[in-house]
Amino acid sequence: MTAAAHGRARSDAAKPDPAPPPRRRVPYGATLALLAALAVAAATAGTAAGSVTIPPAQVWGIVLHAIHPALADPTWTPVRETIVLDVRLPRVVLGGVVGAGLSVCGMALQALVRNPLADPMLMGVSSGATVGAVLVMTFHLAFAGTFSLPVSAFAGALLALVLVVALARSGGRMTTVRLVLSGVATAEVLQAVASFLIVTSDDPHKADAALRWMLGGLAGSTWDLVWLPALAVVAGTAALLGVSRSLNLLLAGEEAAAAMGLDVHRFRAALFTLVAALVGTIVAVSGAIGFVGLMMPHVVRLLVGADHRRALPAVALLGAAFLMAADVAARTVIAPEEIPVGIITALVGGPFFLWLMRRRAA
């Protein structure tokens, strides 16, 4: 090649603006450390804030003491210890798990349908979970004790998943367009079913609780509810990291991915099932919290690029930090009343979505 001879001659004459200078990004390690620090700060704030404000130092003292008694001397009242360990911490951890999980799912889903506007809440699964949850609330079902609601919500999510996949398949293949369309259609129908159940419910309190659940929230979290989604999110994120190269290939387009050795149809089906099951697990405990899975991947791509090997760990950290922070706002803005955290994420996410749309159109 005679690179020197023709230099950087532009191949297309009709290119209006010169190429932007190569982006200088913060080193990846530093970005990751920063996001981790952000998550820790959000978690600390989440545990400190509430009807009784507990100083951050004391929060850490209590947590460290619980991990190992030698790590901190107890200078606090047992009541405060209970507040931190049994009331606030499970909620904060669940917020982190849900935020990380939705963000990771959003990123995988956007690669899956090769559309940066995909959101986990758009694929029908969350609406299925909603129907399951609303059924339990409006008909006072209690087949599994305190777990009735999450179990029923998860069952609803799985049923929706089966429905969406069955509708999207045609001749053993699942095209992106059919996947999106059947997801949206299923979501609409199930949403209507849930709304019908709420509207026709004769108990206004149950209807109110169902509505709150639909908006998403982390109130009433207990350790019992945390561990299963936490395990699912950690395992799911690890699995996605394992296939992060294949996720990259999906961005190249179906044919190019096939030419680089990816069994596109099988991979897509497996990925969709994994993501849907993960979203189902999350929605079952938190309700349908929107926009997190849409926004976080975009922010992370701006920070560390679109390569999933780098972006997935970053998006998990950022998502966790964001939802924990949003939950602090949900609890404190009109304290002692609480706003469903889904309202906060929508208030932040809606404008972000519009900004994104206008930026892409430019």
Place this chain on the structure above:
Amino acid sequence: MTLVAEDVTVRAGGRALVEDVSLEAARGEVVGIVGPNGAGKSTLLRTFYRARRPTSGRVLLDGEDVWRMKGRALARRLAAVLQETPGEFELTVYDVVAMGRAPYKRAFQGDDAADREVITSALAALDVANLAREPFDRLSGGEKQRVLIARALAQEPDVMVLDEPTNHLDLRHQLDALGLVRELGVTAVVALHDLNMAAAFCDRVAVLHRGRLAASGTPRDVLTPDLLADVYRVDAEIDVHPTTGTPRITVLPPVSG
């Protein structure tokens, strides 16, 4: 590596897109596929890189049916340069070329020094090393095309399948791209629009017409005024270029009466 198509037929919706096409690219040979729009060039190539299974017939790589191989195993030996491009995801040029290493990697396996060297030299070979950190989506069409060829190079293939690789390229880069394919010494099957390019760079050309093989052989034997009149419905004069010694095709404007 020899790539052989054996009676390949592709049908869709009762229509044959490709019908009974047989051709062979011997080791190190550059074979051009030419033909008018809709002649089945891309469809035929798709059956080579496992994007479209032939309705009947086989595609053999050194005697092995590519449709019975594992996708990854094939991708280590055969790379494709396609028209389709990534969109809207802010991948850098380096990220795009690095995808070419995927067939060599297992889950959780990162790029090692050897991979980075392959990627870097592929970038350099296509004259895009200085764009490595730029977002792929903001490149010009020609730059994108070169990056996609670099990605195919990063697969370290023995056979390359290229679907109109010179689209969007200016003259200099057209020559460079095709010259590079020749220089690599890989077996190559290239769909081309420009008959003069095909005549200059291909050892043999295969002419597709309505999904069927209309002719195949050396450019000198195949590219005749009769064939062009038949397949492209144009009048052309063909002589031997005084400098290069390759056939020169001059399409004549239609005589208006």
